[in-house]
Amino acid sequence: MGKLWTLITQLHSLAGPVLTLLYPLYASVIAIESTSKYDEQWLAYWIIYSFLSLMEMLLQPLLEWVPIWYDVKLLVVAWLVLPQFKGAAFLYERFVRQHIRKYITQGKHHSSSDGATHPKISATHPKIRFMDFITPKKDS
Numbered sequence: 127m128g129k130l131w132t133l134i135t136q137l138h139s140l141a142g143p144v145l146t147l148l149y150p151l152y153a154s155v156i157a158i159e160s161t162s163k164y165d166e167q168w169l170a171y172w173i174i175y176s177f178l179s180l181m182e183m184l185l186q187p188l189l190e191w192v193p194i195w196y197d198v199k200l201l202v203v204a205w206l207v208l209p210q211f212k213g214a215a216f217l218y219e220r221f222v223r224q225h226i227r228k229y230i231t232q233g234k235h236h237s238s239s240d241g242a243t244h245p246k247i248s249a250t251h252p253k254i255r256f257m258d259f260i261t262p263k264k265d266s
Contacts, residue, residue: 142196146175146203170218171206178202 154168182189182199189195205213 142200142203145200145207150175150207166218167209167212167215170222171214173222174206174214174217175203 150168150171154172157168178199192198202213205211206217207214
């Protein structure tokens with residue numbers, strides 16, 4: 127039982143980096159090198175994963191008290207990554223895009239695959255200041 131448990135532990139330790147970094151890296155390279163417009167899943171994944179990693183760093187003292195955090199994170203990332211679920215694209219469309227749109231109000235619009243028009247930053251669009259982007263605006 128000792129060797130089996132060691133093997134399971136090693137596979138579990140390897141699953142995290144493979145699922146969170148290696149497979150998305152491979153899929154992102156394939157998406158960039160594709161001549162057709164590839165699914166925006168991988169851009170959405172990196173945005174969501176970066177946010178998740180940032181929150182994990184900030185909440186690390188609390189997460190150390192949650193014994194199953196690594197397992198929960200692995201399941202969440204699997205949902206984000208696996209093409210059967212397309213969780214990252216779902217989260218981006220459902221929650222992130224509406225917040226990004228607040229800051230991108232000028233510029234050209236383009237149509238997405240769902241037929242909706244979304245603001246798009248163009249070369250003539252004024253640069254969005256980083257601090258304006260990350261700090262919420264107070265409604266007057």
